[in-house]
Amino acid sequence: xxxxxxxxxxxxxxxxxxxxxxxxxxxxxxxxxxxxxxxxxxxxxxxxxxxxxxxxxxxxxxxxxxxxxxxxxxxxxxxxxxxxxxxxxxxxxxxxxxxxxxxxxxxxxxxxxxxxxxxxxxxxxxxxxxxxxxxxxxxxxxxxxxxxxxxxxxxxxxxxxxxxxxxxxxxxxxxxxxxxxxxxxxxxxxxxxxxxxxxxxxxxxxxxxxxxxxxxxxxxxxxxxxxxxxxxxxxxxxxxx
Numbered sequence: 534x535x536x537x538x539x540x541x542x543x544x545x546x547x548x549x550x551x552x553x554x555x556x557x558x559x560x561x562x563x564x565x566x567x568x569x570x571x572x573x574x575x576x577x578x579x580x581x582x583x584x585x586x587x588x589x590x591x592x593x594x595x596x597x598x599x600x601x602x603x604x605x606x607x608x609x610x611x612x613x614x615x616x617x618x619x620x621x622x623x624x625x626x627x628x629x630x631x632x633x634x635x636x637x638x639x640x641x642x643x644x645x646x647x648x649x650x651x652x653x654x655x656x657x658x659x660x661x662x663x664x665x666x667x668x669x670x671x672x673x674x675x676x677x678x679x680x681x682x683x684x685x686x687x688x689x690x691x692x693x694x695x696x697x698x699x700x701x702x703x704x705x706x707x708x709x710x711x712x713x714x715x716x717x718x719x720x721x722x723x724x725x726x727x728x729x730x731x732x733x734x735x736x737x738x739x740x741x742x743x744x745x746x747x748x749x750x751x752x753x754x755x756x757x758x759x760x761x762x763x764x765x766x767x768x769x770x771x772x773x774x
Contacts (some may be wrong), residue, residue, distance in 0.1 A: 539643035576698035592697030641686035
């Protein structure tokens with residue numbers, strides 16, 4: 534089990550996760566939820582696959598033969614947990630994987646990226662913020678620009694949304710989040726929102742931030758800290774003059 538953004542081992546309740554393995558589904562399967570799958574949120578079974586964490590079936594966002602993307606429960610607690618994958622759940626031909634073990638933390642902040650380094654970010658007009666060599670049609674960032682950064686593992690919001698729900702409105706983090714950009718701590722006034730992305734799954738978070746005017750040119754390191762936990766190093770934004 535991995536954090537769905539960083540692909541590291543650190544996960545928290547409500548985090549979007551990725552499971553890697555084999556024979557989860559027939560070769561060539563690539564299944565995301567469609568409109569018929571949504572019954573009170575994201576499906577807990579898809580492509581004849583389910584995942585149980587601490588005895589709870591969890592919402593799924595993607596299934597293929599060697600990968601499952603899902604969301605950990607909101608009320609799972611912390612500490613050592615067990616999980617398993619179930620094929621053909623609740624049917625006579627049900628198959629159950631070996632049991633895996635992982636640790637749930639209170640916070641596991643991580644940025645989604647386009648290539649393992651360049652933070653998944655957009656400008657307010659919806660244009661992707663990246664080097665065009667990384668994402669076609671994107672544009673690079675200038676000092677002072679406002680960006681929307683995407684992440685998971687940031688902890689509770691107010692109000693709380695359950696795993697698999699699609700929030701109908703913005704819901705800010707309960708705890709203060711800080712951003713460091715190129716070694717500069719961004720002013721709290723320049724972080725205008727940190728919380729759930731309305732209209733998406735409740736484990737996807739958005740941070741609206743202004744890039745410091747003093748930041749240098751280049752692939753600038755960006756990290757965030759919430760609940761005393763800092764996101765993994767190595768994530769950047771492309772700043773140009």
